[in-house]
Each structure stands twice: as structure tokens, then as C-alpha cells.
Amino acid sequence: MNCCILGAGAWGTAMALHLDRCGHSVTLVPRRMEHALAIASTRENVDYLPGYKLPHAIQIGCELAPVLMEAEVVFLACPSKALRDLCLSVRAASDVAWQLKLFLVMCKGLELDSFKTPSEIVNEIFPEVACGALSGPTFAGEVAAGNPTAVTLAVDADFAAAESYQQAFSNASLRAYLSNDVRGTELGGTLKNVYAIASGMCDGLKLGDNAKAALLTRSLNELVRLGQLLGGQKETFYGLSGFGDLVATC
Known part of the structure; x- marks a missing residue:
């Protein structure tokens, strides 16, 4: 090809x-x-x-x-x-x-x-x-x-x-x-960057692993809900282009 x-x-x-x-x-x-x-x-x-x-x-x-x-x-x-x-x-x-x-x-x-x-x-x-x-x-x-x-x-x-x-x-x-789900795939890769910035702030402030785990857990929940409201499919955000990308970035 x-x-x-x-x-x-x-x-x-x-x-x-x-x-x-x-x-x-x-x-x-x-x-x-x-x-x-x-x-x-x-x-x-x-x-x-x-x-x-x-x-x-x-x-x-x-x-x-x-x-x-x-x-x-x-x-x-x-x-x-x-x-x-x-x-x-x-x-x-x-x-x-x-x-x-x-x-x-x-x-x-x-x-x-x-x-x-x-x-x-x-x-x-x-x-x-x-x-x-x-x-x-x-x-x-x-x-x-x-x-x-x-x-x-x-x-x-x-x-x-x-x-x-x-x-x-x-x-x-x-x-x-x-x-x-092209739209959901793109939204996952975009929205996760907001939470990655918050994760970096968590590291910079030395708030610890407990706080970071709580932040990322709630971030994923918000990402899924917001992504669905914007037209993506729920399962897309739990996949590689949502949760997977969030884990790698943070």
C-alpha cells in the first residue's frame, strides 16, 4: 500500500x-x-x-x-x-x-x-x-x-x-x-490532556499517590460522561484512545 x-x-x-x-x-x-x-x-x-x-x-x-x-x-x-x-x-x-x-x-x-x-x-x-x-x-x-x-x-x-x-x-x-466511533476516538485523545495537566500539578505539589489515584479515577468518570454528551460512545472512552491514553500521559 x-x-x-x-x-x-x-x-x-x-x-x-x-x-x-x-x-x-x-x-x-x-x-x-x-x-x-x-x-x-x-x-x-x-x-x-x-x-x-x-x-x-x-x-x-x-x-x-x-x-x-x-x-x-x-x-x-x-x-x-x-x-x-x-x-x-x-x-x-x-x-x-x-x-x-x-x-x-x-x-x-x-x-x-x-x-x-x-x-x-x-x-x-x-x-x-x-x-x-x-x-x-x-x-x-x-x-x-x-x-x-x-x-x-x-x-x-x-x-x-x-x-x-x-x-x-x-x-x-x-x-x-x-x-x-471516529468522534469519540478524537475526543478521548483531546479531553485526557486536561486531566494530564491536573495530574502534573498533583505531582508538582507532592500531594502523593492517594490524591493522584483519586484524581485520575474521578477524571475518567468525568471524561466518559463529557465525551458521551459531546457525541462519543461510552465504550470508546474506556478503551485505548480514552483510558489508555490517559494512563500513558499521566
């Missing part, structure tokens, strides 16, 4: 390494030309994920149009605040994206002015292309190293298509668990 990753931060680079291990054709596209040239020259993302060499099979892209010509799945790995501008840039070059079947959002957060989730932004700009979300407890260094990892793969597609993506993006070290 031809996979394109737009955004070469730590998470995007780690995903490139994972997809290469899965046997896919992978192109990693940094936002800045000088960053792309540096990675292509050293075969390492020194700025964001030092210590992990990129195999020569992973191509480094500099321009969108040539990359989109062959891409079947586009992973959106930019910061959430840059997602709309990135999608508009892709839209401008999308006349050549003949094989594009799926966008997978890897960023977490809500758009500042509209409070839209990342997939809602993508669907607004690309209503004709399926969109999903990849989320969960995924420290980039551990994924890059091939340590055991599990993620939620939420895809707005029929089951057969979703299952094919699950199989394509899973291997012995990373297991993708299917969900059809």
Missing part, C-alpha cells in the same frame, strides 16, 4: 518506521524544505526523533503533488492548529490524487475557533474521501523502537474496508483495534 505521511515530527517519523516494517511504500513529507533535505541527507530526524535511522526505502518528499499522485492513504501528522492549512494545501494539489482512498488523522485537539475535531475539518474540505483517526497511548520513541503498542483505528467506512486497514497497519509490535 502506498502511504504518505504529512508532517515529520516525532509521531509522524515513528509511524513512517512502523509502516515500513509492515511492508508498505512510505513517503514522509516534512513541512519545511530544509527539514526534508536534512532528513534525506542524514537519514535521521535529528530535530524531533534523534537516534532512529530511516531505511532508504522510506522516501522523503518535498512537494505535495508528486507524493499525492501515488498515495492511497494519507496520514495527517501535523499539529492540530496547522491541520486546516495543511488540508487546504492538499486540496489545491488534489487533482493528481487519483488513488487516494483514506485520510487518517494522527493529531489531537480541537480547532480553536470552531471547536471542530480534526476529522470534521478533513470532512469539510474533502467530503468525497473517507476519514479516520489513529489514537491511543503512543509514545513516538517506543513505536520507533518497535516496542509493543496498541492503538485505536477508528474508520468511517464499511467493515470489510475497515478490517483491511486494520490488517494492513498492524504487525507483531503494533496492534490496531477497530472502532467506528
